[in-house]
Amino acid sequence: MITILKKLGSPKWFYHFSHKLTPWIAFFSITVLFTGMIWGLLFAPEDYLQGQSFRIFYVHVPTAFLAQSIYIAMAIFSFISLVWRIKLTEMLSKSCATIGISYTFIALVTGSLWGAPTWGTWWIWDARLTSMLLLFFLYLGVIALHSNFENRQTAAKAAGILAIIGVVNIPIIKLSVNWWNTLHQPATLKFTQASSITVDMLIPFLICFTGFSLFAAWMIILKTQNEILIRESKTKWLKEAIKNHAI
Amino acid sequence: MDHNRNSLSPIFSLTGNNLSFFRNDQVIFRNISFDISQEKLLFVTGQNGAGKTSLLKIITGLQRDYTGSILFNKQPIHSLQEAYRSIFLYLGHQTAITKNQSVLENLQFYMNLSPKNSINAPKSFIKTQLQKLKLDHLGEILCSQLSAGQLRRVALTRLFISNEINQHRLWILDEPFVSLDHKGFETLQNLMEDFIKKGNSIILTSHQHVNVDAPTYTLDLPEGEFTRV
Amino acid sequence: MQFNSWQTFLLMGDHGFYVFSSYGVALLILSANFLSAKIQKRKILKSLINHDKHNASY
Amino acid sequence: MLMRQLTRWIYLKVNLLVFKLTELFRVCFHVLKRDLILSFTQKFDWLNPLFFLVLFTSLIPLSMDPSPENLSKVAPSSIWTAALLSSLLSLETLFKRDFEDGTLEQLYLIPYPTSLLIFMKIFAHWLSSGLPITLLSIPLALMLFMPADGIITLFYTLLIGTPILSLIGAIGAALALNLQRGGLLLALLLLPLYIPVLILGAGSVYAAVSGLAISGQLALLAAMLIGCLLTTPLMTMASIRISLT
Numbered sequence: 001m002i003t004i005l006k007k008l009g010s011p012k013w014f015y016h017f018s019h020k021l022t023p024w025i026a027f028f029s030i031t032v033l034f035t036g037m038i039w040g041l042l043f044a045p046e047d048y049l050q051g052q053s054f055r056i057f058y059v060h061v062p063t064a065f066l067a068q069s070i071y072i073a074m075a076i077f078s079f080i081s082l083v084w085r086i087k088l089t090e091m092l093s094k095s096c097a098t099i100g101i102s103y104t105f106i107a108l109v110t111g112s113l114w115g116a117p118t119w120g121t122w123w124i125w126d127a128r129l130t131s132m133l134l135l136f137f138l139y140l141g142v143i144a145l146h147s148n149f150e151n152r153q154t155a156a157k158a159a160g161i162l163a164i165i166g167v168v169n170i171p172i173i174k175l176s177v178n179w180w181n182t183l184h185q186p187a188t189l190k191f192t193q194a195s196s197i198t199v200d201m202l203i204p205f206l207i208c209f210t211g212f213s214l215f216a217a218w219m220i221i222l223k224t225q226n227e228i229l230i231r232e233s234k235t236k237w238l239k240e241a242i243k244n245h246a247i
Numbered sequence: 248m249d250h251n252r253n254s255l256s257p258i259f260s261l262t263g264n265n266l267s268f269f270r271n272d273q274v275i276f277r278n279i280s281f282d283i284s285q286e287k288l289l290f291v292t293g294q295n296g297a298g299k300t301s302l303l304k305i306i307t308g309l310q311r312d313y314t315g316s317i318l319f320n321k322q323p324i325h326s327l328q329e330a331y332r333s334i335f336l337y338l339g340h341q342t343a344i345t346k347n348q349s350v351l352e353n354l355q356f357y358m359n360l361s362p363k364n365s366i367n368a369p370k371s372f373i374k375t376q377l378q379k380l381k382l383d384h385l386g387e388i389l390c391s392q393l394s395a396g397q398l399r400r401v402a403l404t405r406l407f408i409s410n411e412i413n414q415h416r417l418w419i420l421d422e423p424f425v426s427l428d429h430k431g432f433e434t435l436q437n438l439m440e441d442f443i444k445k446g447n448s449i450i451l452t453s454h455q456h457v458n459v460d461a462p463t464y465t466l467d468l469p470e471g472e473f474t475r476v
Numbered sequence: 477m478q479f480n481s482w483q484t485f486l487l488m489g490d491h492g493f494y495v496f497s498s499y500g501v502a503l504l505i506l507s508a509n510f511l512s513a514k515i516q517k518r519k520i521l522k523s524l525i526n527h528d529k530h531n532a533s534y
Numbered sequence: 535m536l537m538r539q540l541t542r543w544i545y546l547k548v549n550l551l552v553f554k555l556t557e558l559f560r561v562c563f564h565v566l567k568r569d570l571i572l573s574f575t576q577k578f579d580w581l582n583p584l585f586f587l588v589l590f591t592s593l594i595p596l597s598m599d600p601s602p603e604n605l606s607k608v609a610p611s612s613i614w615t616a617a618l619l620s621s622l623l624s625l626e627t628l629f630k631r632d633f634e635d636g637t638l639e640q641l642y643l644i645p646y647p648t649s650l651l652i653f654m655k656i657f658a659h660w661l662s663s664g665l666p667i668t669l670l671s672i673p674l675a676l677m678l679f680m681p682a683d684g685i686i687t688l689f690y691t692l693l694i695g696t697p698i699l700s701l702i703g704a705i706g707a708a709l710a711l712n713l714q715r716g717g718l719l720l721a722l723l724l725l726p727l728y729i730p731v732l733i734l735g736a737g738s739v740y741a742a743v744s745g746l747a748i749s750g751q752l753a754l755l756a757a758m759l760i761g762c763l764l765t766t767p768l769m770t771m772a773s774i775r776i777s778l779t
Contacts, residue, residue, distance in 0.1 A: 052489035056498045110498040137726040176730040222513040310779045333645035341636025359564040
């Protein structure tokens, strides 16, 4: 099994495969994302409790959810590359970091923008937003490790170990943040689940969700291709590809 | 001259087959193979950056990020774990001497860490070994006050100890002769001869020429021809 | 269409500022990601080609 | 006949096991002894975190109205944050010196399980930094007018919490070994991982002060400690190997 994994995981195969795939992913992610957003903005019904500001739901919740799953994917990639020493998964885990931290940042900003009209303040120490902030710090740690080593291999390994520890810590952080929230109960309106999601709200949400995930996949592929260009620059197949402009 | 043959099983073989090693995605060496058994000296040669130290670290098992395999008595070294690590002594570029402890404490510490340390009077025993490189007057002095050359010789005294109580079967030495005067060079060479005659072997990298009358092999990096001298 | 006129759409029940800025921030960061990936790729290719030319000339 | 053979075989096996264990125990004892002597002889290694602890906690009253009811409201969080930051500060000395002179590499090459030896080094580091912090935090809690049962819980939570901080910190310290400005990066890496310990620790003290039961939180902390005890030495071993090569 390992040999197939190694062959399948060769950067050369991945580069050519993803090179053919990118136009499709690009097209689909942009169209799906825009239909979702326009649907959410124009056609979805307003929420009886929060009015129009509920439309931020279609951006905040997908990005918050994807930020966490991208971190988990990054940890899985690092685990594979540390245990079976496959180079491709090392690069995949590095490229997950940038899109992951951008989604966390979007989730944080939209969270506070959504909260502002309902609470009157920009930031509230509520369980979900705080664990999102901590996820942001976890991402910062991984990116800092990736960029602080001269040797890219040791950098990827060190960041991989931190990603694995981080993923183990995410449930623990969620648990302790929830407990901390109940202990010092700050008086807030629990805004996320307050209003029930009707069907015609669910469809734009699902479209937005797929749009964001396709976009994330697209970014990860682009970033991995760049990483392959850097790390495989000495190999023959890459030199030929550059020569006859197949890049 | 009867050498007390090493109590461990006399025969041992250490083979590396088509080892290749990459650092920072650059090829350091590719498809290197070597095969040494007891009573042999392996001389690893090559310019700086040809991967000599990396090869030694691969043999010790510290560096695991390489392709190919290393077998000790026909068994991969990673499956042997502690059994393999009790066989060899590795002296790298760093002297591995703690600055805030005296010379005796340092050497005593390393003796305590090895399985074979049934020495009744450890202090006087270490003192006699220190004499061999003319360090016996430094026993109680803090290592932070020693010069680089003296520190090197304190590290090399561990070889004398290892030879005296047959601690190891294999020495893996990275540039052991650096900053040694002519007299020290001589004593170390005789020590190596004595060690090899006892049925052990040495893997060595050095820029100086070493003539030890024992079957020597050279492994030139990065091409990797393995020739018998 | 939820809004009868362009005017009410822009006002968005006086939550317009929050809704549009959150959508704007999201789009801004997504395009920043895309652009940085493209620029990085161009930079790498240029350095690779110069590197090869540099070697080739020896 | 078979019974006699069986008992002799068991006797041999037990004998070998005891011999191996005493040998392992001897090696661990020597590693522990050396580390403790080294860290206690260098004055500033184990005093630095304590100075930082005292300094940090005396900053709190200076930066606010020091009336007893205000201070006691803030006491648990400031003492726990101070303990967390000073244990972070003390991590620098954990592997750095041995890494630079090569002893760490030799520890990897002796024929005994490396993760156990690394656990011994972390234990020695906790004895020379975590324990003094826990003991010193009691007089500091008095200084901040913390009520009596709060102080007892503070002592318990710190007693269980500081080993967790040292254990998780060991992984960060191992990763940041060959970085020049490792200290700053260490804080960035470790603080998100320290947060559950901080929440549970300080939260339990607040719960105890307001009379709630704290056995649940202490059990959680203890569970985290046991989890770290089992996994961290292995992770530290892997990260040191990355830094060594």
